[in-house]
Amino acid sequence: MNRYPMRVEARRDPTLSRWLWLVKWLLLIPHYIVLAVLWTGLVVLTLVAYLAVLFTGRYPAALRAYNLGVLRWSWRVGYYGYQALGTDAYPPFTLADVPDYPARLHLEPDGPPPRWLPLVAWLFAIPHLVILGALTAAGTRDNDVRISVLGAVVLVAGLALLFTGRYPRGLYDLLVGVARWNLRVIAYLTLLTPQYPPFRLDQGDTEPDPPPDDPAGAAGPVAVPHRRTGSIAGSVVALVAGVLLLAPAAGLGIGGGVLLGLDSARDRNGYVASPTLQLSTNTAAVTAENLVIADTEVWTRNLADVGGLRVTVASPTGEPLFVGIARQRSVDAWLAGTSHDQLVGFNSGAGRYDRASGATRAITDPAAQPFWLATGTGSGATLRWNVTDGDYAVVVTNLDGTPGVAADVEGAIQIPDLTGLGGGLLATGIVLGLIAIGLIVLGGVGIGRRHSPPPSAPGPAGPAPQQIPPVTVGT
Known part of the structure; x- marks a missing residue:
């Protein structure tokens, strides 16, 4: 079995609190806030690293150290929290490796990524992302929330702890295995290692050991990143300011x-038109009601050619149509007792309606009503109106008021030159954005340098994560 350069190790507490997992989400809020900033920095710095690899063939050591540190921090938080529930020891706030913490992550030395890899790493990772997404993503259907596979496993593990005080070993091994797979894929996407992650669920605390004749097994001691002294307050401030x-x-x-x-969508008269909407009803009218317009003076006071409304209706059968706009109360009084369809939305260009109760009957001469503010008639009718404050309704009917209306409607609003x-x-x-990216890179590089080896020589040798001596962690 080939040994993957990203080594994800864990050590489950001998005893775990029955109830602590119920409130870990609250205890982890400070970590979640910090990780939101750190992961924003990771995304930006990974894009910078992509460019560096593409044009220079090198992955800057400070960027590598920062990204690796964010993965370490995330793994500790996930192991304590709802990725594994493996320990009750609160995770430390640091990007550095913490030898005595039960969850550790180590990246073994590897060659530089190929220059072409940034162009296709995301594409090659899609099969992994599809599988992991199926395991970790929860779906919804008709407002009925469905829990993900891993969410169900964590819930069962938590309930087992709550009622029996025991954490089923098989569930724990599965959660750690999926977390290990996920971290390997992220390491590949961030180019921390150019080695393609295996389609393999390596469960349990430790990575699978390579055969004795595997060269990777005889790699010898691994390097521990050198930690520089000095304040990183300026780097932290730059990173946070850039993210904000x-x-x-x-x-x-x-x-x-x-x-x-x-x-760019304005016509020569300054109108921006909506897509054509198909209306159809077996009643006498289709209405768009409760169109509340307010504060028109604020945005039309000093602007010319603004605030015009245009509604165009066309009959697919050539039937003469009527379109009008009026105060909502006038339309309500006119259509009282007459069944009509109120437009509430649309799907794929076709209207959706609520049916107003009443008799399905013809309405008397729509164009002759005195309350209209603007109207249009004909098989291709157009209504034009300068908007004012108020509550309005738009009505589309046949010109003779008979039931059975079909129309293709296009609305347009007049706006000023926005160039x-x-x-x-x-x-x-x-x-x-450029300033923000510059601050993030400046802060991330400054933080990463504290955990990267000096350029002249590798750091002192240290044990690999799987050789951590056992430590008793209280509940």
């Missing part, structure tokens, strides 16, 4: 891109 800047940078960039996309605003937001987002 990413959210507004992404928001500004996405907002600017959306505005530029809307601007300047969208471009400014996008540029600001890009600048902030």
Whole structure:
């Protein structure tokens, strides 16, 4: 059996608390917050490492040390928490290897990754991700939450602890095996090792030992990363500041891109049209009700060619149609006692309705009603209206008011030229994003250097993780 360079080791506590697993989620909140920052940094630094490998053939030692440290920290938290429930010893807040902690992770020396690997590592990892996703992902169906396979295993293990005080060994071995597989795949995706992870569920505390004639088994002592002295407060501040800047940078960039996309969709009159919606009913009308418009003066006061609403209806059969907009209370009074369909949504371009109760009958001469604010008539009717504050309803009927309405409807709203605003937001987002990435790289490199070997010589030799002496951990 080939020995994988990523060594994931564990040592289950002889006795575990019956109830502590019920509140570990609360105890781990500080770790979850820190890991959210660290994993954001890992994603950014992995992209930087991809570029470094692609163009230089080298994986910077500081980036490697940082990413490895984040995996170590994550494994300790997962082992204590709901990835394995293997120990009641609270995990330490450090990227470094902690020899006396029951969960350890070690990366054996390996050659540099091939330059082409960053281009295809994500593609090669897809089969692993599909299998692991099936094991770890919980699905939903009709608002009925379904627990994942591993979630069920953890729940059964926790209930066994609660009621019997025993942790079934088979469940523990399975959870550690899946965690080991998951960490190997992450190590491959982050290029910590170029060796493709095996499709193998190596269960239990220790990695499988290679045969005696396996060269990997005679690799000798492994190097322990050198830890530099000095404060890393500046690196931590840079990392946290960079992560915090990413959210507004992404928001500004996405907002600017959306505005530029809307601007590109404007026609020569400044209207942005919606996709065509197919309406059909066997009643006398289709309505879109309770359209509340507020604060129009705020966004139309100093802008020209803004605030126009256009509704175009076309009859697929050539039947003359009527479309009108009016105050909601006027439409309610007009259609009282008459069955009609209220539009509540759409699927694949076809409307979804709620049926208003009443008699299925014709309505009297829709175009002659005095309460309309704007109307359109014909087999290709268009309604134009400048919006004002209020509660409105749009009505589509046959021009003669008879039941059985079919129409293709397109709505459009008039917006100003958004090129300047969208471009400014996008540029600001890009600048902030570059600053955020720079701060994350600066902080991650500074933190990683504390746990990377000096460039001139390897660190002192130390024991491999599977040779940890037993330590008794209290409950």
